[in-house]
Amino acid sequence: xxxxxxxxxxxxxxxxxxxxxxxxxxxxxxxxxxxxxxxxxxxxxxxxxxxxxxxxxxxxxxxxxxxxxxxxxxxxxxxxxxxxxxxxxxxxxxxxxxxxxxxxxxxxxxxxxxxxxxxxxxxxxxxxxxxxxxxxxxxxxxxxxxxxxxxxxxxxxxxxxxxxxxxxxxxxxxxxxxxxxxxxxxxxxxxxxxxxxxxxxxxxxxxxxxxxxxxxxxxxxxxxxxxxxxxxxxxxxxxxxxxxxxxxxxxxxxxxxxxxxxxxxxxxxxxxxxxxxxxxxxxxxxxxxxxxxxxxxxxxxxxxxxxxxxxxxxxxxxxxxxxxxxxxxxxxxxxxxxxxxxxxxxxxxxxxxxxxxxxxxxxx
Numbered sequence: 001x002x003x004x005x006x007x008x009x010x011x012x013x014x015x016x017x018x019x020x021x022x023x024x025x026x027x028x029x030x031x032x033x034x035x036x037x038x039x040x041x042x043x044x045x046x047x048x049x050x051x052x053x054x055x056x057x058x059x060x061x062x063x064x065x066x067x068x069x070x071x072x073x074x075x076x077x078x079x080x081x082x083x084x085x086x087x088x089x090x091x092x093x094x095x096x097x098x099x100x101x102x103x104x105x106x107x108x109x110x111x112x113x114x115x116x117x118x119x120x121x122x123x124x125x126x127x128x129x130x131x132x133x134x135x136x137x138x139x140x141x142x143x144x145x146x147x148x149x150x151x152x153x154x155x156x157x158x159x160x161x162x163x164x165x166x167x168x169x170x171x172x173x174x175x176x177x178x179x180x181x182x183x184x185x186x187x188x189x190x191x192x193x194x195x196x197x198x199x200x201x202x203x204x205x206x207x208x209x210x211x212x213x214x215x216x217x218x219x220x221x222x223x224x225x226x227x228x229x230x231x232x233x234x235x236x237x238x239x240x241x242x243x244x245x246x247x248x249x250x251x252x253x254x255x256x257x258x259x260x261x262x263x264x265x266x267x268x269x270x271x272x273x274x275x276x277x278x279x280x281x282x283x284x285x286x287x288x289x290x291x292x293x294x295x296x297x298x299x300x301x302x303x304x305x306x307x308x309x310x311x312x313x314x315x316x317x318x319x320x321x322x323x324x325x326x327x328x329x330x331x332x333x334x335x336x337x338x339x340x341x342x343x344x345x346x347x348x349x350x351x352x353x354x355x356x357x358x359x360x361x362x363x364x
Contacts, residue, residue, distance in 0.1 A: 020189035020204035020205075020348070021140070021141050021144045021145065021186050021187070021188065021189065021204060021205045022186065022188070022189050022202040022204050022348060023184055023185075023186060023202055023203045023204070023315065024083075024084035024085075024151075024185045024187045024202050025079075025081060025082070025083035025084025025085075025086065025184070026079070026080050026083060026183065026184050026185075026312040026315050026316075027075070027076040027077065027078065027079025027080040027082075027083065027182065027183045028076055028079070028180065028181065028183070028305070028309040028313070029072045029073075029075045029076045029079075029181045029182075030061035030179065030180040030299050030302070030309075031061040031062045031063035031067060031072070031159070031161065031179035031180065032063065032064040032067060033061070033062040033063065033064055034059050034060075034061060034062075034298075035059060035061075035062050036058070036059050037049075037051035037057045037058055037059055037060065037175075038051075038052070040060055040175045041171070041175070043166050043171075044166045044170070044171025044174060044175050045166065045171065046171040046172070046175065050171075050175075051175050054276065055274035055275065055276055056275030056276040056279070056296075056297060057176065057274055057275065057296060057297060057300055058297055058298060059298050059299070059300075060175075060177075060178040060299060061178040061179055061180055061298070061299035061300060061302070062161040062178065062179055063159050063161060063162070067159070067179075069098050069100060069101040069107055069157040069158065069159050070101075070107065070110050070114060070157070072157045072159070072181035073096065073098075073107065073111055073155045073157035073181045074111060074114045075181070076155060076157070076181040076182055076183035077094075077111060077115060077153055077155050077183040078115070079183065080153065080183040080184055080185045081115075081153070083185075084185040084187070086151055086185050086187070088116055088117050089116070089117065089118050090150075090151050091115075091117050091118075091121045091151050091152065091185075092121055092143075092148075092149035092150060092151055092152060093121065093122045093123075093140065093143055093149055093151075093152040093153070094111050094112050094115070094117060094121060094122070094123045094124070094152075094153045094155065095126055095136045095139055095140050095152060095154050095155070096108035096111055096123075096124070096125050096126070096136070096154075096155045096156070096157070097125065097126045097127065097128065097133055097135065097136045097154075097155075097156045097304050098125075098132070098156065098157050098158050098303075098304070099127075099129045099130070099132065099158055099303050099304065100158045100159050100160060100162070100163050100303070101157065101158075101159075106123070106125045107125055107155075107157065108123035108124055108125045108155075109123045111123070111153075111155055115153075124139070126139055128304070128335045129303065129304070129335040129336045129339070130271050130301075130303050130304050130306065130307070130333055130334060130335045130336075131333050131334060131335030131339045131340070131341055132156060132303075132335070133154070133182065133304040133305070133307050133308045133333065134208060134210075134307065134331060134341040134342070134343065135210075136154045137154060137186075137205065137208065137331075137343065138208045138210070138343075140154050140186050141186070141205055141208070144186060144187070144188045149188075150187060150188045151185065151186070151187050151188075152185070152186045152187075153183060153184070153185055153186075154183065154184045154186060155181065155182070155183045155184075156181060156182050156183075156303070156304040156305045156308050157180075157181035157182075157305065158177075158180065158181075158302060158303035158304065158305060160177035160178065160179055160300075160303065161177070161179050164177050176273065176274055176296075176300060176301045177300050177301045177302075177303065178299045178300030178301065178302050179302070180299060180302035180303075180305040180306075180309060181305050181308075182304075182305040182307075182308025182309050182311070182312055183308075184308070184311075184312075189204065189348075202348050203315060203318070203326075203329065203345040203346060203347055203348065204345065204346055204347075204348050205343060205344075205345050206257070206258050206343060206344040206345065206346065207257055207258075207343060207344075208341060208342065209250070209253045209257060209341060209342050209343065210339075210340070210341040211339075211340055211341070212338065212339050212340070213242065213246065213338040213340065243271075243277060243334055244277065244280050244281050244284050245284075246334060246338065246340050247270055247271070247281050247285070247332050247334065248281065248284045248285050249340075250332040250340050250341070250342040251268065251285055251330055251332055251342065253342060254330050254331075254332065254342040254343060254344050257344075258328070258344045260328050260330075260344060260346075262285065262286075262330070263287075264327060264328060265287070265327060265328050265329065265330050266291070266314065266317070266318060266326070266327035266328065266329060267291055267292070267293055267310070267313075267314035267317065267318075267329050267330075268285075268287065268291050268292050268310075268329075268330050268331075268332065269293065269307050269308075269310035269314050269329055269331045269332075270306075270310065270331065270332040270333060271306055271307055271332065271333040271334045272292070272295050272296040272306045272310070273296070273301055274296055275294075275296050275297045278292050278296070292310070293309075293310040293311075293313040293314050293317075294313075295309045295310050295313070304333075307331060307332075307333045311329065311331065311345075314329045318347065323347060326347035327347070328344055328345065328346045328347070329344065329345045329346075330342065330343075330344050331344065331345070
């Protein structure tokens, strides 16, 4: 098996022969309000049609008054639990990530209470901005590979519409973001996990690769100022160029690590800064634009939940096909810093998959 390119360090999770980590269920939620992009243009004082014309965003998903990160995350988590045949009392860990939830108790702790998990179910919050979901997956995979836990819920949730508001940030930045959540139930591939009703349709994770390109660390930064506002630094052109290049390089690294060619991949669940940029990414990667599940065009950039929602959609499409025809899914995301990471998931085709990662297509 080939190794990652020199600037990508692979994070191995689990020992040789460790049982596969199964994606047993998934869920996704978006804010209840669908706001036309022209209304967002007007709110931020931008020319009408700018978001649609420059970014390809037609509408954004914004929360209603009674919604927040907890309600969205909790609803997505319940979808994932139901789809996996898992009760909240079976969870050993709840791992949450959010770039907008800064309250105490933490999001993971609030999800723990809202889902009524048992007392010895651990709750952990993981950072990384838009990279948070992949970071959380890697942590969950490590926990399951250690053999002491059997069921982990990973939840992402962000409500940008209440923090990236007109007057606090420029519309060229704040106008790109919507509100949403994603959730996944991950289970160890050993033991009686196969009794879950949808287990035979599950995908298993391979390895994850991570890194950081420090030269772009200042391309985007958001920090609180002393007057309660936000200080934003945003170099859109530099960030766009870096995003296109880095997503392609991450996909190349995942190809090399997995032994799976991108032409064999059913879907690419990636970060989506905006639809126009994703068209350029598809061209750079030499894959159809349709291979990237559409999220940002109708909902905007959902932060970590963009990648999560795309993965949820890809898994839903896969379930429509016979098990033997389900192809791999690649993941790739970016975060401020410039953090990057990627991985892959592959359909479980009967029996337990026990290997360093997941067999390549030629091994099946």
